Amino acid sequence: MSDVAVDVLVVGAGPAGSAAALHAARAGHEVLVVEAGPLGRDKTCGDGLTPRAIHQLERLGLADAITSHYVNHGLKLHGYGGDVTAPWPSSAYGTLGSAMPRTAFDEYLARAAIAGGATVWDNATATAPDVIDGTLTRVTVTRSSVESTVRARWVIVADGVRSTFGRQLGREWHRGEVYGIAARSYVSSSRSDDPWMHSHVELRDEDDTILPGYGWIFPLADGTVNLGCGALSTDARPARLNTKKLLAHYARQQRTDWGLGEPERVTSAMLPMGGAVSGVAGRNWMIIGDAAAGVNPLNGEGIDYGLEMAEHAVTLLDAGYADLTDVWPQLLRDRYGEAFLLARTAARLLTYPKFLPAVGPLALRGPVGARLMPTAARLMANLITDEDRDLMARLWRAAGGTVSAVRRGTPLWS
Template sequence: MIVPMSEQIDSTLVDVAIVGAGPAGAAAAIHAARAGHETLLVDASPFPRDKTCGDGLTPRAMHQLELLGIEVNASYRNCGLKLHGFGGTVTAPWPETYPSHEGTALPRYEFDALLVGAAQAAGAQLLTGTATAPQLDGNRLVEFSVGKRRVRARWIIVADGVRSTFGKQLGRTWHREEVYGIAARAYADSPHDGEEWMHSHVELKDPEGVVQPGYGWIFPLGNGVNIGLGALSTAARPARLNTKKALDFYAEQQRSEWGLGELRNVTSAMLPMGGAMSGVAGANWMLIGDAAACVNPLNGEGIDYGLETAALAVEMLGTKDLTLAWPDRLRAEYGEAFLLARTAARLLTYPQFLPLAGPVAMRGPIGRMLMPAAARLMGNLITEEDKDLLARAWRLAGGTVSALRRDTPLWA
C-alpha cells in the first residue's frame, strides 16, 4: 500500500522535487533517489489512479524497465503488432535485434502504482496534492505550494502529463499548428485477452463511414483488453471526430471477433506530440515525458520516452543552467526522428492521402515489405546502434527534414 507523505513533515527543502507521478515522474524519482538525492514526488491524486492510455509497453519501454530492475506483468507477454485494414493484414514481430524483444501491457492504475512503490522503496517521499503557485526569481523556480505547504528544491522535474497544468504556470506553450492527437480508450472483457499480438486497425472509420487519420487498437492485457482509438489533428485541419462515439462504433465492429464485453472506464485525452512545445526548462527546472510533448506522432506512444527522459533529466542535475541545456539535450536525442515523424503524420491529416496510400501499403508484396518496417518505426525500435538499411534511411531522412524545417517549433 502506498502511504502519502504526511503534510506535517517539518522539512520542505529537498534536493529534487518531481511534480507528477506517472511513469516519467516515478522513474525520475527512482533514478534521483538511487543517485543519493533527497527526493520528493508530488502527485495530485492518491494511488492507485487511472490515466487515459493504451497501456502498451513496447520493447523500448521494457528495456528501460529492465535498466530500473522492475518486472512488469510477468504473466503476459506479446511478440509484436498485427496491422489490419484496406483489405490486408500485416504481421510485424518485434525485432530480435532490439535489447528487449518482447512487449507487454498493463493498466496504468497498476503500472503507475508499481513505479511509485519502487520510487518509495528507493527512498523518495510521496506527497499527495496539487502543485501550484510557483515563485520564480528570473527563470529560477524558488518554491511552490502543495496545499498549505511550501516546497523548496534545488532542482524541479515537471512530469505532470499532457495537460501539464504546473508546466503552464512556468510558461509551457503548446504549438497546435503542428500535428497532435486526440484519443479515447476503454477496457472490456474478452476470451482472447491472452492473444500474443497487439492489434491495430489502420483503416479507422467514423460512424458515417469516413476514413479518419488514425487507428484503432486492441491490446490484450492477460486479464481483459484495452480498446481504443486515436486520430491526428492540426490547427489547420482539426480532426472532426467525437472520439467516445467513434470508440463505441469501433467496439461494435470488433465485438464479434473478440467476444468483447461491455466497455467500461471510458476516457479521452488530447496528446501534444513530437516536441511541439516551448518553454520546457528554466535555470533549475525541466519538463519531461508527455509534459514536454515527448510522444511519437506516428503512434501516440509516450511511455518509452517518458522513462528515457526521466533518466536523461536526472543525468542533467547539477547543470548550472538548464534553460537552453535541456532543450538542446532533447533535440540531440529525438529532434530528427520527431521532425520526420511529424512530417509523415501531417500527411495523414490530408483527407485524400490515407484512402489512396492505405490499400497500396496493406495489400500484396508491397505491404509485406513495407509494413513490418513501418511497425518497427511505430514501435520506436530504431536505435543509434542500428546499422541496417532501414535505420540508415530513417536517419538520413531525419537529417534532411531537420535541415529543411529549421524554423519549426522543437522545444523552443
C-alpha cells in the same frame, strides 16, 4: 504552513515522474514527489509497452514483474482487405513487449520509487511556483487542505499532457503542429491473452465513411483488452470526429471477433506530440514526459520516451550544470529532434482525409505489405537506434537530417 527542503522535487507520479524519483533517490538525493491525485493515475492511453519501454524498465530493475505476467510479440495491422503481422524486430532494446493498465502500472512505479527511498505525497497539488531570475525557489503544495512551502535544489515537472504546473512555469503547446485526439476504454474479451497488439488502420463510421484515424485493441491478460481509437489533427486540419461515439461503433464492429462485452471506463483526451512545446526548462527545473510532448506522432507512444527522459534528467542533475535553461532543450533536440521532426512530417500526411484510402490498400495487401509494414512497425515502435547501421536505419537518419534542415525553426522544445 510548514517548510520542507529537499534536493529534488518531482511534480507528478506518472511513469516519467516516478522513474525520475527512483533514479534520483538511487543517486543519493533526498526526493519528494507530489501527485495531484491518488497513486495510480489514469490516462487516455493504449497501455502498450514496446520493447524500448521494457528496456528502460529493465534498467530500473522493474521489468520482470510485468513481463512475467504477459508478453506480446509485436503488431498486427488490419484494413483495406489485408492483414500484416509485424513481430518486434531484433534490436538493442530486445524483443519483449507487454501491456498493463495505466492505473496499475503507474501505482507500481510510484511504489517502486517509495521503496527506493523517495517520499511520495499523493492527493497533493503543487501551485504558485516562485521563480526569481529563472530559478524556481519555492513551491506551494496543498495536501488535505494543509499548505506546505517546498524548497528544492532541483525540480522535475512530469505532470502529464495538461501540465497544469508546467503552464504556470511558461510551458507552451504549439498546436499548429500535429497532435493527437483519442478515446480509450476497457472491455471484457475472450481473447485477453492474445500475444499481439492489434491496430485497425481502416476506421469507418456508422455511414461507412473512412475516417482519418485508427483503432487499437491491446490485450491485457486480465480478462480485458484496452480498446480505443485515435486520430491526428492540426489547427489547419482538425480531426472532426467524436472519438467516444466512434469508439462505441468500433467496439460493435469488433465484438464478434474478440468476444467483447461493453466498453467501460471510457476517457478521451488531446495529446501534444513530437516535442511541439516550448518553455521546458529554467535554471534549476526541467519538464519531462508527456508534459514535454515526448510522444511519437506516428503511434502515440510516450511511455518509453518518458522513462528515458527521466534518466536523462537525473544524469544532468549529477553533471553539475549551474543552469539548465538551454542545456535541457538541447539534450532533447540532440536525442530526439530529427526523429520527431521526421515523424511529425510523416504524421501530417495522415491528416489529409484522402491519404490513407490511397496508400492503405497498397501497404496492407500482398507482397508489398508483407515487406513494407514490418519496417513501418519498427519505426512506429521507436526501435531504430543511433547504433543501427542497416539500410532502413541509414535511410531514416538521412530523411531526418533532410527534414530537420528544411523545417529549421519549427517549434521543437524551443
